[in-house]
Amino acid sequence: MGMDFVMNHVWLRPLFMSVLVVTAVMTTCAWSIWFERKLSARMQNRLGPTIVGPAGLLQPLADALKMLRKEILIPRDADPWLFRLAPPLVLFCTVAALAVVPWSETIYIADLDVGILWVLALAGLMLLPIWIAGWASNNKYALFGGMRAVAQGISYEIPLLLSAMVPVILAGSLNLKDIVRFQHDHGWFVLWPPGIGLVAFVVFFVTSLAEANRIPFDVPEAESELIAGISVEYTAMNLGLFPMAEYVHTLISSAVAATLFLGGWDGPFFDATWYDGVVWMVLKTGVLFVFIYVLRWSLVRFRSDQLMYACWVWLLPLALGLVGAAAVWVKLTQGQG
Amino acid sequence: MAQLAFGLVAAAMLGSGLLAVRSRNLVHAVLWLAVSLIATAAAYVLLSAPFLAAMQILLYTGGVVTLMLFGVMLTDHRHDGGAPGRLSNDSAPQRPWLGAFFAAALFGVVAAALYQTPLPVPAAALDASTARLGELVLGDHLVAFEAISVLLLAALLGAVALARKTDP
Structure with missing residues (x-):
């Protein structure tokens, strides 16, 4: 019942879908940076990120934290x-x-x-x-x-x-x-x-x-x-x-x-x-x-x-x-x- | 609800349009114009004409405003007085009557069109769907559509002829 109610609601449905799709896409994009670094490393006979987490999997989180903590200069x-x-x-x-x-x-x-x-x-x-x-x-x-x-x-x-x-x-x-x-x-x-x-x-x-x-x-x-x-x-x-x-x-x-x-x-x-x-x-x-x-x-x-x-x-x-x-x-x- | 939405959109259109005219910085003026054009697209959405809204953003905000920015960047503003990109009317001849004339002429055309439209419009005539628009533009009004295309082409050639100082 709960799911059907949301899926048929006039504005709950778009809201739910927006949260779902945008979260999925943003998460995919964060880890696609890890994937790209790994892929490019393999293509160039390197290792890519290895330090943060297993196979460097937590690297996007570390990068995000670093970005957030830096000063905004204008x-x-x-x-x-x-x-x-x-x-x-x-x-x-x-x-x-x-x-x-x-x-x-x-x-x-x-x-x-x-x-x-x-x-x-x-x-x-x-x-x-x-x-x-x-x-x-x-x-x-x-x-x-x-x-x-x-x-x-x-x-x-x-x-x-x-x-x-x-x-x-x-x-x-x-x-x-x-x-x-x-x-x-x-x-x-x-x-x-x-x-x-x-x-x-x-x-x-x-x-x-x-x-x-x-x-x-x-x-x-x-x-x-x-x-x-x-x-x-x-x-x-x-x-x-x-x-x-x-x-x-x-x-x-x-x-x-x-x-x-x-x-x-x-x-x-x-x-x-x-x-x-x-x-x-x-x-x-x-x-x-x-x-x-x-x-x-x-x-x-x-x-x-x-x-x-x-x-x-x-x-x-x-x-x-x-x-x-x-x-x-x-x-x-x-x-x- | 619809009244409130229209009020907000209209306020955004007029406010940003005013700022576009009053802004002393040429780039700011162009960007305020972009805001005004996006607000116009929002007005089209409120009028249930999504095709017009998408085209408004695609052609005017994405195309025309971008070309205006090109114009600003590629032309010489050192003689305008002040810093690059700053607007100043001091060196340009002042012709307020010319602006007033064109504003009055535009207002006259729009007012005449409004005056001749029987209000309220019957619901059947309000069909602004993409298919209907396509049929009207490329069917009933094909000649006018093509005439406008030729007019735009002529304007384009005129602009090139005016902008080019010497023959190659």
Whole structure:
């Protein structure tokens, strides 16, 4: 009775789901930092964290405690309010996208009709606090980082939007749950329409990596040129919020890619319970998430101009062509549109 | 409840809009404008038009405000008087009548549109769902939609022509 009451309540349900999903995602992200350090260490024939806890498992807790205990410094010439406001806003814009990601038929926070637009709008909105962090620091490296982040973000947003429109056109809905249900009935979009779906998935994945500022697209951070860019003047937990937002963003990008192209929670074996399908969704998200780490420690960074060239000359026309191809496919297979 | 929500959103829109106009710091002005635009998106949500709200954030706050910041960063403010990024009207010619004229013209257009709308609007005409919007924009009003696209393109080309000082 208790669970059913919560699950059917108008605002208890979203509240319960928010707490559940955000806690799960934040915890995953904290330990994914441990996982990434271990993975990169193994890839480079090192050991990684070993001291705190068995196999260094308590390292994220130690890092968090260290961050919390440090002093928050605000540079004399910084814009004090914007400087303080930027890191929480970056994290807010990132976490808010979780609201529409469906983890299964029943595990989601909000069933929004414009779900995918909400995710993309927040990805665009996130550029603003990132730029604010760079500008308010009143440091040339930070400002360069901020400008690079915005230039990169606003460029890659266009192919990201266009490639996300391919599943939308095919499924005929902006609602992420509808898109998953459509894939359940007609097959995952990574498999069909032949070629179009797969290429759209690759374009979406690559551009969402760029939106999340992950290697090989992390030119706004570029510690070898910009000594970490926007976060250079930040200390303590203010500094910690940037990587936290980045990890959450990476996780959400993986989850959205899994939802749009890999069939979301759809898959064999798991059905009929209230947590139906969440296993598949977590598995698919996890595979993409880990793949991003493997990429990060395998590739080198693009130069800023190469990044822009790749976007405007290759990805944008490709994404436009994909949208056109998807529209033609729908027209041809469904008779009249 | 709806009245209270609308009141809060309207206050946020007007307050941040006022701050955007009054702010002496150009970057602060642009950021207040962003707040005002987000509040407008909230107003769309209250009017049950989530598609418009998402587009408002995607295009205006994510796109236009970002481009404005580019404009601020890429233009030369050393001749504006004072520190970089500080606004000052001292060196610019004062033309308050021009601003008043455009404000009055905009108000006239909006007031005329409001005056011609029969209120209250019948419920059937209030369908702001994404599908209905798509049908209206790309069906009934396709010509107007395309005309606006061409207008925007012309404005873009005009801006490029004005900004470029010499021919390459």
